[in-house]
Amino acid sequence: xxxxxxxxxxxxxxxxxxxxxxxxxxxxxxxxxxxxxxxxxxxxxxxxxxxxxxxxxxxxxxxxxxxxxxxxxxxxxxxxxxxxxxxxxxxxxxxxxxxxxxxxxxxxxxxxxxxxxxxxxxxxxxxxxxxxxxxxxxxxxxxxxxxxxxxxxxxxxxxxxxxxxxxxxxxxxxxxxxxxxxxxxxxxxxxxxxxxxxxxxxxxxxxxxxxxxxxxxxxxxxxxxxxxxxxxxxxxxxxxxxxxxxxxxxxxxxxxxxxxxxxxxxxxxxxxxxxxxxxxxxxxxxxxxxxxxxxxxxxxxxxxxxxxxxxxxxxxxxxxxxxxxxxxxxxxxxxxxxxxxxxxxxxxxxxxxxxxxxxxxxxxxxxxxxxxxxxxxxxxxxxxxxxxxxxxxxxxxxxxxxxxxxxxxxxxxxxxxxxxxxxxxxxxxxxxxxxxxxxxxxxxxxxxxxxxxxxxxxxxxxxxxxxxxxxxxxxxxxxxxxxxxxxxxxxxxxxxxxxxxxxxxxxxxxxxxxxxxxxxxxxxxxxxxxxxxxxxxxxxxxxxxxxxxxxxxxxx
Amino acid sequence: xxxxxxxxxxxxxxxxxxxxxxxxxxxxxxxxxxxxxxxxxxxxxxxxxxxxxxxxxxxxxxxxxxxxxxxxxxxxxxxx
Ligand SMILES: [Zn+2]
Numbered sequence: 001x002x003x004x005x006x007x008x009x010x011x012x013x014x015x016x017x018x019x020x021x022x023x024x025x026x027x028x029x030x031x032x033x034x035x036x037x038x039x040x041x042x043x044x045x046x047x048x049x050x051x052x053x054x055x056x057x058x059x060x061x062x063x064x065x066x067x068x069x070x071x072x073x074x075x076x077x078x079x080x081x082x083x084x085x086x087x088x089x090x091x092x093x094x095x096x097x098x099x100x101x102x103x104x105x106x107x108x109x110x111x112x113x114x115x116x117x118x119x120x121x122x123x124x125x126x127x128x129x130x131x132x133x134x135x136x137x138x139x140x141x142x143x144x145x146x147x148x149x150x151x152x153x154x155x156x157x158x159x160x161x162x163x164x165x166x167x168x169x170x171x172x173x174x175x176x177x178x179x180x181x182x183x184x185x186x187x188x189x190x191x192x193x194x195x196x197x198x199x200x201x202x203x204x205x206x207x208x209x210x211x212x213x214x215x216x217x218x219x220x221x222x223x224x225x226x227x228x229x230x231x232x233x234x235x236x237x238x239x240x241x242x243x244x245x246x247x248x249x250x251x252x253x254x255x256x257x258x259x260x261x262x263x264x265x266x267x268x269x270x271x272x273x274x275x276x277x278x279x280x281x282x283x284x285x286x287x288x289x290x291x292x293x294x295x296x297x298x299x300x301x302x303x304x305x306x307x308x309x310x311x312x313x314x315x316x317x318x319x320x321x322x323x324x325x326x327x328x329x330x331x332x333x334x335x336x337x338x339x340x341x342x343x344x345x346x347x348x349x350x351x352x353x354x355x356x357x358x359x360x361x362x363x364x365x366x367x368x369x370x371x372x373x374x375x376x377x378x379x380x381x382x383x384x385x386x387x388x389x390x391x392x393x394x395x396x397x398x399x400x401x402x403x404x405x406x407x408x409x410x411x412x413x414x415x416x417x418x419x420x421x422x423x424x425x426x427x428x429x430x431x432x433x434x435x436x437x438x439x440x441x442x443x444x445x446x447x448x449x450x451x452x453x454x455x456x457x458x459x460x461x462x463x464x465x466x467x468x469x470x471x472x473x474x475x476x477x478x479x480x481x482x483x484x485x486x487x488x489x490x491x492x493x494x495x496x497x498x499x500x501x502x503x504x505x506x507x508x509x510x511x512x513x514x515x516x517x518x519x520x521x522x523x524x525x526x527x528x529x530x531x532x533x534x535x536x537x538x539x540x541x542x543x544x545x546x547x548x549x550x551x552x553x554x555x556x
Numbered sequence: 557x558x559x560x561x562x563x564x565x566x567x568x569x570x571x572x573x574x575x576x577x578x579x580x581x582x583x584x585x586x587x588x589x590x591x592x593x594x595x596x597x598x599x600x601x602x603x604x605x606x607x608x609x610x611x612x613x614x615x616x617x618x619x620x621x622x623x624x625x626x627x628x629x630x631x632x633x634x635x636x
Contacts, residue, residue, distance in 0.1 A: 236574065236584060237596035269574035269584050270596075300575040311573045311581035311601050317615045324605060411575035440580075 001026050001041035002534055008047030008496065010034060012486040013054040013472035015464050023052060025492040028534035028550065033486050043536070045529055047496050051463065054471035054484050055082025055493030055532065056447045057146075060230075060262050060294055061434035062086060064093045064147075065108060068123035069514060071140035072537070072545055075444050076434055079504070079524045080495035082532045083483060083554060084434065087148030088262075089232050090194040090207040094133030095149070095179055100156050101125060106200035107152065111436055122514035131186035134553050141551025142537045144493065146480055148230060149183035151193035151207040151218065163206035164199075173217045180221045187555045189478055190228030190258075191218055195244065197232060216251065223255030228478055233261045238273045245280045249289035258477055262294030262431040265412040266421065274421055281426055292477050294430035295421055297450045298504075299413035301441050303362050305404040306330070306396040312407060318346045331401065334393050347389035353378065356388035358408060361395060363509060363518075365402035369395065373509055377405070406441070415453065419460030422450070422469070428477055429469045438519035445504025445522040452503035463499055480554055491552075492534040501526030564590030566624040571616045574598070583607075583616075587624050597627065606630045 003025040010033065011018045024032035024041070056079070063073045064086040073084055086092070089111065096104055105119050127133040130149055137145060155163040158175040168176065180191060193207045193215065222229055229251060233244035241264075248259040266274050277293065284291050304310035309323035322333050322343060333339050347355060357378035364372060372380060372395060377388035384391060396403050412418055421427055432446045447470055454460040461469070475484025483491050505523035513519055530538040535548035570586040583604040585597045599607060610626045613619055 236582070236598045239595065265575075267574050269572040302575055302581045304581070308601060309605060311583050311604055314573055314583070314604070314616050321614060410581075 003043045004037050004041040005045045005047050005052055008050055008052030011051050011053045011464050011467045013468055013484055015468040025534045028492055030488055030490050030492050050496050050528055051499050053467045053495050054486055055495050056080045056470045057083040057474040058432055058434055059085045059430040059474055060088050060432055062436035065118055066435050067137055072142040075521050077143055077530055078538050079445055079447055080527050080530055082493035083144040083146055085146045087150055088192045088230055089197055090150045090152040090192050090205055092150035092153055094127055094130040095157050096153050097128055097157055110200040117515035117517055118513055130183040134187055142549050143551045144554050146189045146554040148190050148192040149188040151191055152205045154179050155206040167211045168214050173214050177217055177221045180218055184225045184227055187553050191222055192230040194232040196234055219251040219255045222257045229257055229259045231261045235263055238276050241277055242280050245291055248291045249284035252289040258290040260292040260294055260428055264293040264295050266417050267411040285426055292428040294428045296431040297446045300411035301406050301408050302410045303404055303406045303440055306401040316346050318343055334397055344389050348387055353388045360406050362404040362406045365399045415458055419454045419458050422454055423461045442507045442520040442522040448502050448504040448524055492531055494531040496529040498526040568619050568622045571619040603630055
């Protein structure tokens with residue numbers, strides 16, 4: 001055997017109770033599960049006291065670009081994620097004609113906030129077709145990739161500029177069908193489309209110009225392969241989301257395909273959303289349709305700066321008015337002791353600091369303030385014998401307004417409601433958006449947070465149920481064959497972790513994008529070893545990432 | 557019994573700040589139509605500012621009851 005993981009607590013992905021045993025691996029596959037394996041292997045890992053689980057699968061990412069220079073999809077891999085699905089939300093890097101590259105870069109920058117450098121020098125564009133994109137990826141991968149083809153780029157290929165202008169005619173629809181067929185033949189696991197996203201000019205992305213017949217025609221091609229349709233619905237409007245659930249259900253039944261929509265999240269601004277959408281999902285699932293809502297584990301953080309008037313201040317008119325002033329007047333207002341005193345009284349009425357105390361400093365321009373990043377305003381206020389709102393103003397002024405702050409837990413943050421939702425058998429845990437929004441917040445560590453918050457702390461799910469949700473369920477929902485379970489014959493994608501420690505780390509600033517571009521990341525806690533196709537790709541004992549590049553493009 | 561005068565103009569019924577999925581705050585508006593049906597619209601920070609200006613409002617509560625024509629003007633501007 002190449003690798004034996006001994007004495008672990010095996011949580012095999014089925015949802016059945018954990019049990020003690022060894023796992024044997026040869027040629028990238030699991031050959032033995034449970035029982036004591038005699039003899040020795042080339043490499044052995046002692047997993048006593050730790051959980052041995054299938055590698056986690058992240059079904060909603062935008063790692064498309066990053067994978068070209070970072071086949072480890074950092075930091076996803078160190079969180080135990082062994083398979084990522086890129087190409088969500090109608091955008092993939094292929095199929096793409098040379099002349100359409102600038103258009104796609106603009107769309108990606110809008111959603112991923114990637115600097116130009118990420119596209120200019122960091123990789124070579126060697127492909128137009130989906131098959132050639134996968135070839136460009138293959139040799140670099142440390143994680144497995146189950147790629148979606150994006151509806152917007154398929155549309156761009158076939159219709160050119162008209163993709164952003166109008167509905168398609170019959171010939172164009174036939175052209176898109178043929179192109180999608182080529183993507184699926186090359187290894188795409190499905191098609192993604194969006195009803196809400198915008199490009200860098202804030203215009204609708206091409207997929208939004210499609211009429212229902214076009215989506216139906218593409219779903220028919222998905223039906224030939226039994227592949228997934230992923231959509232971004234109008235998640236902010238329950239009535240429209242319900243109509244999308246119905247539309248997806250009809251497509252699922254007619255073409256016998258799985259469908260998934262993301263995001264679905266809880267918000268105090270729209271408290272009936274979840275119950276209404278889930279009731280409709282249950283109704284459609286009972287008919288035999290496959291309509292999987294993706295729900296994220298992490299609360300939604302909202303960031304803001306003093307440069308623009310964030311709606312976070314709309315509830316405090318004095319602040320909102322001040323934030324809307326021209327830059328110089330704004331600075332003058334904040335420096336004026338009398339006006340500031342009035343603002344502070346509005347922000348912290350009667351000395352109540354609830355509103356700003358838990359907000360954290362996200363980024364600062366001045367090097368000497370670097371130490372403030374990540375700290376709460378309450379914390380800094382205590383240190384400076386000040387108040388959170390005053391400290392926020394001080395930091396903003398000291399940085400010539402070039403400082404940003406984050407209000408944590410503003411949505412999807414009622415643990416009881418989110419916990420119940422995550423445990424729902426018809427909820428697909430996902431929607432991490434890994435690799436996107438990189439300069440706004442960290443999209444990593446949602447799996448660690450699932451275990452720390454909803455398994456360990458709240459008991460909304462058992463350990464076994466949580467593992468199943470992000471391994472076997474994901475593989476089944478997406479039709480990813482031979483992964484997601486610890487079972488002989490299955491790919492040896494394995495995550496070893498401590499169930500008492502596993503968590504997401506703190507959000508920190510990293511300068512690890514091409515040309516030292518910044519992004520927010522989170523490291524992992526409690527993960528010991530991550531095995532991808534039989535090779536140790538990340539190991540706490542070995543100091544982190546290894547040289548292993550055994551990742552595959554996942555095909556049937 | 558005399559019939560109540562019927563107001564058929566769609567109006568903003570509720571205005572709330574809600575999280576967008578890209579990490580910024582958005583304004584979630586609920587519109588009530590004359591026939592009793594309703595719909596939701598979200599605006600980003602810039603569009604929300606224009607709407608407040610259009611309505612001469614300084615606080616969100618002042619948006620409630622405003623005719624949706626004002627909102628249409630704002631949405632048309634953001635299409636430029
Ligand atoms: Zn997305």
